[in-house]
Amino acid sequence: RRHYLPMYPWAVERLRVEPCDLLISTSSAVMKSIIPPDGTPHLCYCHAPARYLWTQPDAYGSRRGRAGARLRLVGLRAMRKSFCRWDRRTATRVTRFLANSRYIADEIRRCFDRDADVVHPPVDTDYFTPDAGIQREDWLLVVSALEPYKRTDVAIAAANRTGARLRVAGAGTQRAALQSMAGPTVEMLGRVEGPALRDLYRRARALIYPQVEDFGITAVEAQACGCPVVAFGAGGALDSVTDETGVFFNDPGVDGLCDGLRILDTRRFDPAACRRNAERFAADVFDRKIKRHVSDLIGNS
CATH class of the missing domain: 3.40.50.2000 (Glycogen Phosphorylase B;)
Structure with a gap:
C-alpha cells in the first residue's frame, strides 16, 4: 500500500460520510483530514502525524533496492512541502484531537498547531499477567x-x-x-x-x-x-x-x-x-476516557 502514499490526500477527501451525531477517526496518516458532514463534531484519535511527511520520509522510500520504491521516494520528496501544508490546513476539520501519549500530543502541536488530550491505548492486562510459579531467568x-x-x-x-x-x-x-x-x-x-x-x-x-x-x-x-x-x-x-x-x-x-x-x-x-x-493502561480505563470525550462532544453539538 506504500505505493499509494502520494494518493492518500486525494483519496481521503473523496470519502463521503453519512449524517451522524459524531464522526470518530483513528489516524496515523491522513484519516484526520476526512471531511465531516456539516455541523458534525469530529473526534480524532491520533497515533501520530503522518510519518512519511513529518518525521520519517526516507523510511517510506527505497526498500531493498526496488526501482518502484526509489521512484516513490523521489515523488514524496518533491511533494512533501505541499503535502505538509495540506496536512496542517486540514487539521482544522478535527473538533478535538486525542493523542496516544504526551509525545504525540507534542507532535500534534508541532505539526498541526493544535492541542490534544492524552488517552493512552488499551493493553490487555487481563491476559498479560504475572505467574508467581515462574522464576525470572538471567536473559x-x-x-x-x-x-x-x-x-x-x-x-x-x-x-x-x-x-x-x-x-x-x-x-x-x-x-x-x-x-x-x-x-x-x-x-x-x-x-x-x-x-x-x-x-x-x-x-x-x-x-x-x-x-x-x-x-x-x-x-x-x-x-x-x-x-x-x-x-x-x-x-x-x-x-x-x-x-x-x-x-x-x-x-x-x-x-x-x-x-x-x-x-x-x-x-x-x-x-x-x-x-x-x-x-x-487497562482496557476499562481507556473505555471510560473515550466515553467521556464522546459524551462531551455529543452533548455540545
Missing part, C-alpha cells in the same frame, strides 16, 4: 518488528559487547542482517505470539526498549507480567515506564544502552509495582 528480551527504526541492532550490539544473554522475538525485513551480527549470546526467535509471548515476558530479566515509540504496547505488556523495562528515555516510554518499573538511558547508541544495563545490575524491581503501573 534480556526484545519484542519488536525487525525494522530499522526499531533499533534492534543497538540491543544486539550491546549484548555482544557485554556478553548478556538476549532473546529477540519478532520478524521483519532486517531479520537476516540482525542474525548476521548476532553473537553467541543472542538468540533470534522469530515471530512469537499468544501464550509463548506471555511466557517470555514472565521469564525475562528485563525488556530492552532502545527505540522511540509513539506509545509502545510491548513495554506495558511486559510490565503487566511483572517484567521491568530498560528504555531509551524518549517518546511513549516516558508515559509507560517509571523509575519504579524500569531504567532509562539517554544516549540512543550502544554506549547508552550498556550504561542502562549496568544500572539494571544494581537495581531490584518489584513485580507487583510493574503490574500496578501497567494497570493504568
Whole structure:
C-alpha cells in the first residue's frame, strides 16, 4: 500500500460520510483530514502525524533496492512541502484531537498547531499477567518488528559487547542482517505470539526498549507480567515506564544502552509495582476516557 502514499490526500477527501451525531477517526496518516458532514463534531484519535511527511520520509522510500520504491521516494520528496501544508490546513476539520501519549500530543502541536488530550491505548492486562510459579531467568528480551527504526541492532550490539544473554522475538525485513551480527549470546526467535509471548515476558530479566515509540504496547505488556523495562528515555516510554518499573538511558547508541544495563545490575524491581503501573493502561480505563470525550462532544453539538 506504500505505493499509494502520494494518493492518500486525494483519496481521503473523496470519502463521503453519512449524517451522524459524531464522526470518530483513528489516524496515523491522513484519516484526520476526512471531511465531516456539516455541523458534525469530529473526534480524532491520533497515533501520530503522518510519518512519511513529518518525521520519517526516507523510511517510506527505497526498500531493498526496488526501482518502484526509489521512484516513490523521489515523488514524496518533491511533494512533501505541499503535502505538509495540506496536512496542517486540514487539521482544522478535527473538533478535538486525542493523542496516544504526551509525545504525540507534542507532535500534534508541532505539526498541526493544535492541542490534544492524552488517552493512552488499551493493553490487555487481563491476559498479560504475572505467574508467581515462574522464576525470572538471567536473559534480556526484545519484542519488536525487525525494522530499522526499531533499533534492534543497538540491543544486539550491546549484548555482544557485554556478553548478556538476549532473546529477540519478532520478524521483519532486517531479520537476516540482525542474525548476521548476532553473537553467541543472542538468540533470534522469530515471530512469537499468544501464550509463548506471555511466557517470555514472565521469564525475562528485563525488556530492552532502545527505540522511540509513539506509545509502545510491548513495554506495558511486559510490565503487566511483572517484567521491568530498560528504555531509551524518549517518546511513549516516558508515559509507560517509571523509575519504579524500569531504567532509562539517554544516549540512543550502544554506549547508552550498556550504561542502562549496568544500572539494571544494581537495581531490584518489584513485580507487583510493574503490574500496578501497567494497570493504568487497562482496557476499562481507556473505555471510560473515550466515553467521556464522546459524551462531551455529543452533548455540545
